[in-house]
Amino acid sequence: MAFEPKRPQKKLNYQELRLYTDEQLKNYTEEEVKNFKPKHDIPKLEQLEDGPWPSFVADAKRYALRRHKLGQENLLINEDVVDDLLGQLELSYVHGETHWKHGGIVGVIGYGGGVIGRYSDVPEQFPGVAHFHTMRVNQVPSKFYDTNFLRGLCDLWEYRGSGLLNMHGSTGDIILLGTFTEQLEPIFQELTQVLDVDLGGSGSNLRTPECCVGKARCEYALYDTQEMCYEMVMHYQDELHRPAFPYKFKFKFDGCPNGCVASIARADMSFIGTWKDDIRINQDAVQAYINGEFPPGGGSHKGRDWGKFDIYAEVIDRCPTGCMSMEDGKLVIDNANCTRCMHCINTMPRALKPGVETGVSILFGAKAPILEGAQMSVMVIPFMKAEPPYDNIKEIIDRTFEWWMEEGKNRERLGETIQRVGLQRFCEIIGVPPAPQMVKEPRTNPYIFWKEEDVPGGFKRDIDDYRSRHAR
């Protein structure tokens, strides 16, 4: 397996990176937090402080206090930024309307994405959030971290930003929420030169790719999702930072058909692990499930008494293709008729394992409802080997980009372009023949766009010739 980074990794040590002393980091008491009154009255927000689920309001208030105790001399943007954000949020709750202005083009030199401009529409009341620009930081594939990196990021973002962030945003980036325009370049320089990490994507470019936990901690991973995600994000850095597409474009890497990173619903190009040989069966373990020695579903249903495990009711009869049976006390799978839905494997993970000849299915075109309605990705390439350096897959990606940049209209997602010109045309572009695996069923109308060369004699005809056989 190839675990080599594309470039040497700078070793990060928080003790070298740090901006704040230990005293500055522990600069408040629980008593002070309890008695703290933020700058603005926030009675509505304060209704969200109790209840068992973690309270973002309690967190933000504690953090507002911390900023005051640090003082403006230890912060480069307004020490009141959190108070003002809470104040504006409270006002938004009163009005039932957001108080952020539309857009605002800001960024860092040389990049067309990664920074989202945001301005308050009530800046006199809440000057700390007059500017509240977001920066997207490319997350580590599958979101493992150590505390050296995270603490370094915390110090940087506290000093130069609001200290508020998302771990993580919907597409996968770490989202740094809220800073002023003049700090965008300095933050970018610190990120790349010191923390050794880049911005993610925004706008009409490749959005930051995302992958599932993969082989790091999942027995179902059918290809190396981290490795492939990392390779693709490095290979397509230019597309990620410099918008040249009709609209956004997303890659997501799911290790198996369980689809933990939602690629089939959210990615223009969904890579989903699959296999082509037989499901591996451990008959002793099947018996152990039947005898109640192993909990079904890896223990997923332990919270309720569902009765004794019944292999027919829970597995064999639930198989969507009916390709499983018991013969002489042994579980038998008709693999040629299996569609690899994962149910039997998910239910008896110690008895059944996917095959060993693995690769990816590639599906195209998912998106949220804007504009033509939501679309899921379409199965186009049933099986493809997915091994470093992934040249076969890059070739498909490059053909897709090239065609879509030519053919796609402004703000048209790939799936909409495919819908407009037809899946058959898209297959032609990426160089694959049509297959029944691409459709749920064949078309019900015969409105086929026959081409002139398909039809004997072509389309050119003579009306006199026609009339020689048919009177007017």
Next chain:
Amino acid sequence: MALSKDKLGRFNPDNPMENRVTDIGPRHYWQYFPPVIQRNYGKWDYHEILEPGVLVHVSETGDKAYTVRCGGMRFMSVEFLREICDIADKFADGYVRFTTRNNIEFIVDSLEKVEALKAELAKHKFYSGSYKFPIGGTGAGVTNVVHTQGFIHCHTAAVDASSMVKAIMDGVFEHFTAMDLPAQVRISMACCLNMCGAVHCSDIALLGYHRKPPVIDHEIIDKVCEIPLAIASCPTAAIAPAKTEDGRKTVRIKEERCMFCGNCYTMCPALPLADGEGDCVVMLAGGKLSNRISPPKFSKVVIPYLPNNHPLFPEVVAAVKQVLEAYAKDARKYERLGDWAERIGWEKFFEKCGLPFTEHLIDDYRLAYDTYRTSTQFKYTDAAWAVTRAAEGEE
């Protein structure tokens, strides 16, 4: 290398390209794997959920990786992230992982460490009493709600996100810390139709929605917008060119054609839709992402309007619980919410959930006909008899 304390740090405005580093991508993942993960990468044999929020993955080598999963807030402060780091340093060798659903995972290599972690996590509470690190979110239960920015950062949001998510999770907390449902229930929330949270394939989805057409800012529209682009952005051709009384270029809206998608506002800041009085929450249900048993499916609109009662959204929380409890009572083991609705029939879904079926729930956008029932197969519910009575067919 230390982070810079200078106001402009390493940026030199007189020579902005000086020392500039670009196109370096993310940090490489390998260095962030705990040792037990590095040793067993690609060698995992099976896993088991030992109790809600605690998993063990067993390797072919015999090694075991124990994961403790805690519910997390997507929106947090660096102070909270530092608290996560403190726990990671003390109990998990300095490593931590986040999930796609904003949960926090600590991975350790022994059961003793799991017990120590659990004891520590239970101690962390906010001054107001809420947990900082509730353990759960595994198996056949409700896990964290994925959501969008809402009023914290977004200019197109129709409702806030973080507050609604907090209120929902408080309301269904018992299912986060237990695995007592027929299958996992994935709840998601998006604050407008742009759906940065892509809620269109969730068991239960909440969506902020506008219900008033855009209001036109005639004074600035020709300065801040490309008017032809604004016109072209409308999927129903509801926007037409027009002139103001003093002859300046503007647009007019054919209000009866507006479906309130907000695409025009994305293209043109002079066409805001937000209106505290009109904006609402839509509930969708029955979607899923996995290919398990049935193919992935879209969520369907089941409640067209719920009030935008910030910050506790009592009507939304009640509706989520109503659907969740009906499903919990009636569905079969392994059956996702959408599979259950399809098996019993959507008419029974509305009956069992106690939800009214209104005209808003019948599609009238493109391809609507595909969703109409073209069969004599249906089940009798009160709604069917209401039709019979209205048609004077008796009953």
